[in-house]
Amino acid sequence: MQSPLPVRNGVNATRLRLPAEGPWETAMEYVLDRFGHVDPDGIIDRFDRGEVVGLGGVPLSRHTPLREHTFIWYYRELPTEDRLPVEINILHQDENLLVVDKPHFLPTTPGGMYVAESALVRLRVALDIPDLIPMHRLDRMTAGVLLFSTNPQTRGKYQIMFEKRRIQKEYEAVAPVREDLELPRIVRSRMIKSRTYLLAQEVDGEPNAETRIELIEQSNGIGRYRLLPHTGKTHQLRVHMASLGIGILNDPFYPVLLDQAPDDYTRPLQLLARSVQFTDPLTRQPAEYRSQLSLGAYPAPAVTD
Structure with missing residues (x-):
């Protein structure tokens, strides 16, 4: 499945499949429940900035219903890595x-x-x-x-x-x-x-x-x-x-x-x-x-x- 988001800094956007049902009313509620222990404010900010998208690149907001999309894409916040002392x-x-x-x-x-x-x-x-x-x-x-x-x-x-x-x-x-x-x-x-x-x-x-x-x-x-x-x-x-x-x-x-x-x-x-x-x-x-x-x-x- 082609990602609607381009490669950024050499890294592909992450694809996440949303559940068809559950106790979550919105897509953001599900993402927060699954990953919110890491950086809940960062997740909310990404939804507010339109950086979480569905098929076709449609931005999701914090109010987008859970069942509106099957797959969503977003860029992960990557940690700083020390460069390995080896060359290609x-x-x-x-x-x-x-x-x-x-x-x-x-x-x-x-x-x-x-x-x-x-x-x-x-x-x-x-x-x-x-x-x-x-x-x-x-x-x-x-x-x-x-x-x-x-x-x-x-x-x-x-x-x-x-x-x-x-x-x-x-x-x-x-x-x-x-x-x-x-x-x-x-x-x-x-x-x-x-x-x-x-x-x-x-x-x-x-x-x-x-x-x-x-x-x-x-x-x-x-x-x-x-x-x-x-x-x-x-x-x-x-x-x-x-x-x-x-x-x-x-x-x-x-x-x-x-x-x-x-x-x-x-x-x-x-x-x-x-x-x-x-x-x-x-x-x-x-x-x-x-x-x-x-x-x-x-x-x-x-x-x-």
């Missing part, structure tokens, strides 16, 4: 695609405590492209190649390419070496991820996650691995590596969930989206984009007595 590098840009090297620690899209400090919002503001949309996601702790659509008219063709898995992704990871582990191998499992639970879990059942794992080289008990995911489940690569007893270095989640701590920018997760390959749906020509980043934990220093 552009690998390619044309009238349809933007390809960047996303650094570790920067989320792909706004969420939680990171809004302005997300790759999407940073790029929308820096490049003045309010219609910018990510074609896929990388975890906040994962770095590497990330694709965005810059053109709403051609976006659907690229979205279908991702939905149909007509794209090959290659990742690189640094992790311990197990001499008794036969590689390469394909790991398959059934994975689930709840919205209310931090970790992804492997459970019994038909596999829905598949990864090919190869050891490229090793140094002093530490290996550089090539990971080729056939599916794209949340945390899939991290879970599959940990399940083999070779958890990715500096992973605070797998195989053991560590206590929450401030980000240590000297110890990023050693996982990198190395490359993306596909046949461009517009030109029908092969395309490949490779990260210019590297993982600093390899090669491992020699152990001395």
